[in-house]
Amino acid sequence: MNMLHFQWRQARQTMTRVQATLHLMGLYSEVLLFRSDFTRDRAHAQAISASGSEPQETSKSLRYWFPQVDFSRLKPLDPLRIFIQLMWLVFVKSPDEEPATNRRIFKETSNVFRRAHRSGTSLVNHKVAPFLTQKATSVIHAFGEVSHYNWLNTPLIRVGLTMLAAFLVALTITLPMDAASQAVMLLFFWGVALWVRDVQKRGAMLLMVVLSVLVSTRYLYWRVTQTINWDIPLDTLLSLILLSAEIYAWSILILGYIQTIWPLERKVARLPDNPREWPTVDIYIPSYNEPLNVVKPAVLAALAMDWPQDKLRVYLLDDGRRPEFALFAQENGVNYMVRPDNSHAKAGNLNHALKKTSGDYIAIFDCDHIPARSFLQLTMGWFMEEPKLALVQTPHHFFSPDPFEKNLSMFRNKPNEGELFYGLIQDGNDMWNASFFCGSCAVLKRGPLEEVGGIAVETVTEDAHTALKMHRLGYTSAYLNIPQAAGLATESLSAHIGQRMRWARGMAQIFRLDNPLRGKGLNLGQRICYANAMLYFLNGLPRLIFMLAPLAFLLLHAYIVFAPAIMIAMYALPHIIHAYLTNSRTQGRFRHSFWAEMYETVLSWYILKPTTVALFFPKHGKFNVTAKGGITERTYFDWDVSRPYVILVLLSLLGFGFGVWRLLTGPSDEYLTVVLNLVWVTYNLIILGGAVAVAEEAKQVRSSHRIRVERRISIMTSSEHVFQADLIDYSDTGAGLRVPESCPLETGDVVRILLADGLEQHAFKAQIVNRRDQSIGVLFQFEGIENEQAFLRSTFSRADAWVGWRSMEEQERPMKSFREVIAIGLRGYKRMAKQFAPYMLPLFTLLERLGNFLRSLMPQLPEYKEENDG
Template structure:
């Protein structure tokens, strides 16, 4: 049959192909199939391709149009590849080339002309209104008599009320007035264009403008969801749609409260202390401990001994709930207080409350046993207490010199802000404006008087710190937040420990919301109530996050419309809400939280905090305090399959949804194609976020017991030859240092030398031995120290007043698209690593999927070099 058809076409067309055909088939006699397909290509070019676009004779050169096909040896699926490529050339390449007749500048000019016509009348009316208002204001400003001043004052008050009322009703109209799809699209383009113009401008006004636009689009979205997108005819769709709507309402409330909370960070600065030290107050510094190693506690105590505060006004106590004699001996050896209580009720809160009864200083400073304070801690913070007699507490950031599990397992320590950066960098500073910054359990000072008035540290919930500050605020005392890293500690070592810590925080915040809700009760201003409520709502994100991960599957698997609206309407309402929220948060949070990374953090925690927060809301007194482990080691890199089980279940369901989606896309009703595509895109996004979650479950190897701190500190070394060399410390730990020399020095492994470090006007000498010497880089290990040398070394390194300020990482501003790409790369890496650690049958399935994917990619259309085709033709 093919031979007959080729003979039929050959007299008409094949004479023009013969020479070139032999060139493409490498001088081999072309088969009948090749002759037929190439002849058919000639017919397609003649009928569908314009000579203006492809050249008059370029139809004779199929090689340039099909570079991925070998015409000398046709493969079984090559006709399909040719068909797809031909359709792509006809439908995509040709129309694209035809539109090139209109230049880009001409197209922009046409667009601006249309925009100008649309906006001319509104701008003209607005200009007239402003001129009239200016005229009226100048008219009232002419009269200078007292009576007229009184009238003017009354008129201005009336005018303010009237303007506020008008703005309120205009806002309600803007939020609620129904738009057609065309009007909604125009509204979106207008606000987005203005937002894009202002988003890079400095100052607070652009931020407030972006917040206004985001609030507008979010209000319009949530109003549309409540009024126009519920399926009242299908009980199942209505029920599931209401569940999704509740999750969206939660996210919307948190978004609006976040804007309020962070609209104007206070950025409080230290207040100087009186020059007369006799007026400085007394402080009890408490270091609670339970099951931590003594080595972890030693550094904190050594540093506390060197704090710049009168020795007779500072009392240091180790609060040992573990009842260990080694801790008692250590306290006696170095001369600090030691308190051991007979019972262990109420965990850390009970430990501190017992110590409060044994002490009497005016102020109480609390440090977790792994948080090392700098020598300037009290001098930077105590001035505010003397300045403001109603100040009940002052909190400083929890700065960590070791990477948390996200940073270590994803290898982005120092490149991406960690999970706590947003809270300690922006949220607490925003709270401070509204007098709502709260106690975080460590690195804080509390005035004893209000602390005793509220009965000590709260014991009713497992987040005793936030609950205590809430009670202090109810008494009318104020709080302060000083955003300066004046101490540093160890981050959680493993993902399981990190999740355990967050479970405790989430449970505790839900308990406070239930037993001492800040929305009710006396003593709080409305701004404080909103800030506290937002902090508690944040930890209720587990169930809403899981709902968002499962929502598109309701349509794909059950064929149920939980958002009962056309796909285009969904796009025109959902995307603007998400885009403006992302842009605004990127501007406000860009130095503390990169876009899309919050999705990964919340996804990792969502499954594990959903249950305890729900239980705490209904049974607030259930649950126990768990101590976060610090200072552990991870002997080998491994994958935590246990902790990642929930993520894999969600991945399986989403992959199943893709399969059903492709089925509906191919064989479902034509009017559902848009809805299927929207839900498939949602599923693909969820899968990439889940990929980031499973990437974190790969525990990276951690065998270094002493974490390194990167710095630039001048020092000197005494060489074995007797020479003294000035150099710099590049990083240090409790076990050793890395030093950069001004020039290479001949040193070998095991050589002993003396390190000379400076603290103020004093110099201290520490013995060390060489571990490596490479050029100007020198690594040394510290030798055995005396007790005093240990104290001096910590105070020369960890306790330096400037060490954490200098080592604090300054992140670049967020770039949402770049951040999204990095999250997607992490997601892909997560799947690859999980497969590498998985059993053989998973590796086999993955290999099969890769082979199938590579095969399907061979059908992808490829770019064509049109200019080469024209020249050769």
């Protein structure tokens, strides 16, 4: 029944596309007429536009549909741009992608299209639509009558249908085909995927996953059975190495689909109405070498949580044994705790506190994570609902940019590296009861935690290992995808890599010491989720193999895929295209296409050694603390970190040169094979360029990070005059404001900033340190610790402080993401040239201009501009 409704909706979309085509045919004639009008008499056209007559509406509609063309000043190639955009609008862009936008479009352009599409619309509405409606209704009724027969639900029928489906899948995977037949299958599957890609229904996504699994498995079967040359030892060895990497990538792809196929999207559970029934909670904030100015906001925010004060105890666990921390804790009523030694690092610190405290539940925050005041009220309700619940995890959110965001200037514009895990994967884990502890921003139940012996100390990823132990005992976990704490991201690429190396080593250790695929207590879904999380960190070697693979042919003339080039393309292209389309559909809001390639390439060399060592010697390695709260006084290129990428770039350039030489001198029957390998190595060079670009550390002189907001506030002057203003950013020490032009404030003035905290309003003393037009910057002068705590509750600790941090509604477009990655790759080579060969910089400037020119020819999404309204 659902499938028939789905097909009916697609039929209606097709009719809408027919209507849109008729619209755009009319628009094209208007383009030609309007172009000649501008060419003949521009001044007359401007007069017509000012008069408000029909050509003005035409002008507005043209500017909407063709945002890359200035119709008042046409250029020689603008007719080509118009034609490309028109073909894209008719045959590629679905008019159902943005319903609200399209309603506005068709309303605005109705005067232009009325005569052109009247006959076509009449045909669709009065002939085609009633016919399809009648047929679809009859089929639905027939299906409904058949579904009444109970024999369809018998076990025997279900087994038979399952076997039939398995047979069809096996046939699709193993059926041998020539290049033409394979191309037909490619086009059919690709067309279906594109057809359902923008349908926001679970069934459409499942269909895309099925298609991706089919074509990827078919490719792998073909690779295993028909592409290995067993006659030449070197070819055989290199081919098996590449095949092993492809089997790994296929396994991660399939496990990832299973893990994220149905995110749970858990909601908040209600607490008992009487706060006296709420349990006692101990808050642990472990610290080792972080400065007090980093730890202080987290402690003060924890003290200010909305929870009965007699049921809340905050513990500062100081493994650094610093006198200033002890004094700060004593002055603010915080329980200060140290231990005799630092054994087992963070895990040992938490276990020491576990033995000295008695709360029913333990909330754990890294010392740079500032919890929202509502954290406990949003998370604790699930413990009341599920008696076997041992853990509630919330996202790790960062208000400072990580090295990728900082060095590539993409903070809050693109999903960061961790957004996929906390935005989608943990939600998918939750569906399988496999969401695991991430070390911070979580609440654990004391009983189950003590039952597994406390925080795990056998591995350096003590958090995930602890959750695995609790799951083995039958306890459940929950993931609440609402950011309720925010902290500092790693501040340099070297620190970021060091942190990921620890994660990779720890996951490999767990895989060896407590393999989730073996042992008791886990269901199948939990085994898959844990195994995928651990196997993912073994991607260092496969990633390097994919980087070096095309060089095997270009430099050594080794056929690592022993098959005609056309067959390689016909089998590999469906695998690659469907994987990207499906991941774009499932992950697009949390990670854009091709960005994962760059993230993994940056880490691949560095996680290779610790994961390999951990697989053979799982007890080696130690916990390393990630430095937070530092500054970068100048922009510099990190040669130590980038050295592996530079070596790979030089090898790839060498292979590219040999490939060009083979094209010029090699046998003609190898031309297509050479071209395929040149395309492969070119793609690798783009990704490696991005890795090099990240290695240039951007300057960062502020130790307190500014958080952009748009919030209405008030300012009180020393004369007690109150002005309305906008808070545009803030940190724990200052803020940026936008004030009216008439506001008589100057540098050096002392004012009161009035901020709301729920129903309360607080005043914070501040000095104006600069003013530029309507923008002013202030430095806070807090009057005691209570005043500073009130500021945290009004800013960092607001319940909605991090909700809607970045818009997640945009539809990810793979080709746009690919263009962005190309631009970043060119930026990396430009930075290399600046270091090695400054005389090559004009070449990169020329390439950038060429890229901008080519982008101007590409189709663009219609863009509505208010200034065009006249």
